[in-house]
Amino acid sequence: MSKNTPAQESLQVDTPDGSTTSVGKYEFEPIKGYPMLNWRGKRPFTSTQYYPAQLKEVHGEEVDGWRNKIFWGDNLQVMSHLLKEFRGKVDLIYIDPPFDSKADYKKTVQLRGNKVSSSSGTFEEKQYGDIWTNDEYLQFMFERIVLLRELLSKQGTIYLHCDWHKSHHLRCLLDEVFGSERLLAEIVYKRRHAHGDAGTIGTIHDTIFAYTKTDEHIWNPQYSPYSDEYVETYYRYKDPDGRRWLSRSTTAPGGRGPVFEWNGHTRAWRYTRENAKRLEDEGRIYFTENGMPRYKQYLDEMPGLPVSSLWTDLKFIDSWSSDDQGYPTQKSEELLSRIISLSSDKDSLVLDCFMGSGTTQAVSMKLGRRFIGADINTGAIQTAVQRLIGVGNDLRQMYLDRTEVFYTGFEVFNVNHYDIFRNPVQAKELLIEALEVQKLEFSTVFDGEKDGRMFKIMPVNRIATRADLNELIAGFDYKAWERKQHEFSNRPVEKITLICMGHEPDLAAQLELAAKPFKIDVEVVDILRDNANLEFKRDSQAKVAIKNCELIIEKFYPMNLLQKLSLHKESVEDWKELVESVLIDWNYDGAVLQPAVVDIPGKNEMVKGAYKVPSDAGTIRVKITDLLSESWEGSVANGD
Numbered sequence: 001m002s003k004n005t006p007a008q009e010s011l012q013v014d015t016p017d018g019s020t021t022s023v024g025k026y027e028f029e030p031i032k033g034y035p036m037l038n039w040r041g042k043r044p045f046t047s048t049q050y051y052p053a054q055l056k057e058v059h060g061e062e063v064d065g066w067r068n069k070i071f072w073g074d075n076l077q078v079m080s081h082l083l084k085e086f087r088g089k090v091d092l093i094y095i096d097p098p099f100d101s102k103a104d105y106k107k108t109v110q111l112r113g114n115k116v117s118s119s120s121g122t123f124e125e126k127q128y129g130d131i132w133t134n135d136e137y138l139q140f141m142f143e144r145i146v147l148l149r150e151l152l153s154k155q156g157t158i159y160l161h162c163d164w165h166k167s168h169h170l171r172c173l174l175d176e177v178f179g180s181e182r183l184l185a186e187i188v189y190k191r192r193h194a195h196g197d198a199g200t201i202g203t204i205h206d207t208i209f210a211y212t213k214t215d216e217h218i219w220n221p222q223y224s225p226y227s228d229e230y231v232e233t234y235y236r237y238k239d240p241d242g243r244r245w246l247s248r249s250t251t252a253p254g255g256r257g258p259v260f261e262w263n264g265h266t267r268a269w270r271y272t273r274e275n276a277k278r279l280e281d282e283g284r285i286y287f288t289e290n291g292m293p294r295y296k297q298y299l300d301e302m303p304g305l306p307v308s309s310l311w312t313d314l315k316f317i318d319s320w321s322s323d324d325q326g327y328p329t330q331k332s333e334e335l336l337s338r339i340i341s342l343s344s345d346k347d348s349l350v351l352d353c354f355m356g357s358g359t360t361q362a363v364s365m366k367l368g369r370r371f372i373g374a375d376i377n378t379g380a381i382q383t384a385v386q387r388l389i390g391v392g393n394d395l396r397q398m399y400l401d402r403t404e405v406f407y408t409g410f411e412v413f414n415v416n417h418y419d420i421f422r423n424p425v426q427a428k429e430l431l432i433e434a435l436e437v438q439k440l441e442f443s444t445v446f447d448g449e450k451d452g453r454m455f456k457i458m459p460v461n462r463i464a465t466r467a468d469l470n471e472l473i474a475g476f477d478y479k480a481w482e483r484k485q486h487e488f489s490n491r492p493v494e495k496i497t498l499i500c501m502g503h504e505p506d507l508a509a510q511l512e513l514a515a516k517p518f519k520i521d522v523e524v525v526d527i528l529r530d531n532a533n534l535e536f537k538r539d540s541q542a543k544v545a546i547k548n549c550e551l552i553i554e555k556f557y558p559m560n561l562l563q564k565l566s567l568h569k570e571s572v573e574d575w576k577e578l579v580e581s582v583l584i585d586w587n588y589d590g591a592v593l594q595p596a597v598v599d600i601p602g603k604n605e606m607v608k609g610a611y612k613v614p615s616d617a618g619t620i621r622v623k624i625t626d627l628l629s630e631s632w633e634g635s636v637a638n639g640d
Helices: 075-086 134-151 167-178 228-234 276-281 333-343 359-366 378-398 424-434 466-474 478-487 507-515 559-567
Strands: 007-014 020-027 047-049 054-059 068-072 090-095 103-110 122-130 152-162 183-190 205-212 244-249 260-263 268-271 285-287 293-298 349-352 370-375 410-414 448-450 453-457 494-500 520-526 541-547 550-557 579-585 597-599 610-612 619-626 631-637
Touching: 020 075, 047 075, 054 378, 068 075, 068 359, 068 378, 075 134, 075 370, 090 134, 090 333, 134 152, 134 167, 152 167, 152 333, 167 183, 167 205, 333 359, 349 359, 359 370, 359 378, 370 378, 378 410, 378 579, 424 453, 466 507, 494 507, 507 520, 541 619, 541 631, 550 579, 550 619
Parallel strands: 068 370, 068 410, 090 152, 090 349, 349 370, 453 494, 494 520
Antiparallel strands: 007 020, 020 047, 054 410, 103 122, 152 205, 183 205, 244 293, 260 268, 285 293, 448 453, 541 550, 550 610, 579 597, 579 619, 619 631
16 A cells, blocks of 8 residues: 555545535545556546445454454445455455356255255245456456455465456456566366266366465465375385385485485595485485485375366355355365465455355364355345354364464454345336336346436445446437437436435536536435335344343244245245344444344254343343245343
């Protein structure tokens, strides 16, 4: 970070309650800028603003003053938030971003309990979509790579995981931001078994690009086990006790073994290293039939083959994998263990802002690293939180009497207060339906039309800024506007309604200014303030009571899940079949959930539903999460 580019001026932005708040603005170090990838509507990304975060949950204790962090929200805003404290402090970044695979990814949802067979009580729920226009995808990735570079430390490395869909474009973006000379490796990772695709070659690998910020990056060589074929080929000699060894030359200077040289006067080999005689006495030196000294390199003393750029030896996720979380596109713990071991040390800070099921975070915890994770999908957050609770509990039990440090505690944040959309992927469809807007299927500029006005859905789950207008401005149809202005000179050439969740005060004025010399009519609708009564999803309902010193969940109605089950003609006898987890804070402070009870059952088990209330309990907070990762939270006072 340059001394000339600290947090800059303050910005005044509107908040959903109608007030304004001051936020910091950060300018970035200039990117390398070459080679440069261009696309339609490419926008420079040279600064961002600070976004506040709201602490929602705390799990586990601090260790050495640190507690890991999980963020729910758009990772652009999450990283903008992180700049204030973690700029230039992240030692390892691994991201597995969208591949632009033109597919929707679904998660299989199955009712809980032993009575549910594998074929019944099961349906698929869309988890997230990976369908983009080319330009939209490239701008999305460009902005995030720039922010990731800002967070990376001088000793840091970023690993970007992708596949054939966009690997060529993403490497160009990484070259542009980091500089082509900062490429550490292009790794080919075998991600599935060999198979045939009709009419083409079967694709079984992904690509992982590794870039560093400087030459001072952390590097810990890793080794893979020798294959049986390699052992039989090179370590074919055996001692009487069966110990395998490789015959190595002892005459090459700089070799692993002791160095001998031929003495022409005595016509014999002589030692040139002090330890050579000792090694011969130990049986490590032997002479061939031709009288050449050789050195025994024993197999059991070797670490293995140094890891190369071709990774075919790692397990990948199958339905029977022990670390399978049932999350689409999940990567294996073996893969992340290798990456984290290569490019970070104990106590290093690791970031994954497309964390999915939390594999990077789980492995970081197991390897004694600190971590930060983020995802926009609430299903990912719930999956990762439950996984990390389990990993933390296991580590605390395994290392109860040891001095090794593991950072098992973590906090869960929102980068904003916008909790309306349970799954942001569906936000646009939900808004269009709720506002009764006619959806425009083929428009690349506007999302819908109603009463002669063109509707544009701005990014949800954050404040809309001037930068968010660039895509809209780039799509203005000036030729059509010229015709309209010629026909009706006193009328606006376009009536535009912007739908947002909080916005900069001059958002409408900025769009009108960009349209000049044409006159447009811009209306900004803040759905949190102007349409507060809009109902997007039916909230869950529950009944909780305290009876005989026990907290009992008597009823639970996850409305959206029940609606989906009815569509699939599935019946439910017990509400526990619908529940993923129950968290209970016996002394809720009114703001942050700190669960003392964590009820996360196994795959064929159900939550208990009844819990003994401690004598010192005060206000009790209960969080029930259903199989769609949607949650109900409610409080009850002890003694009611």
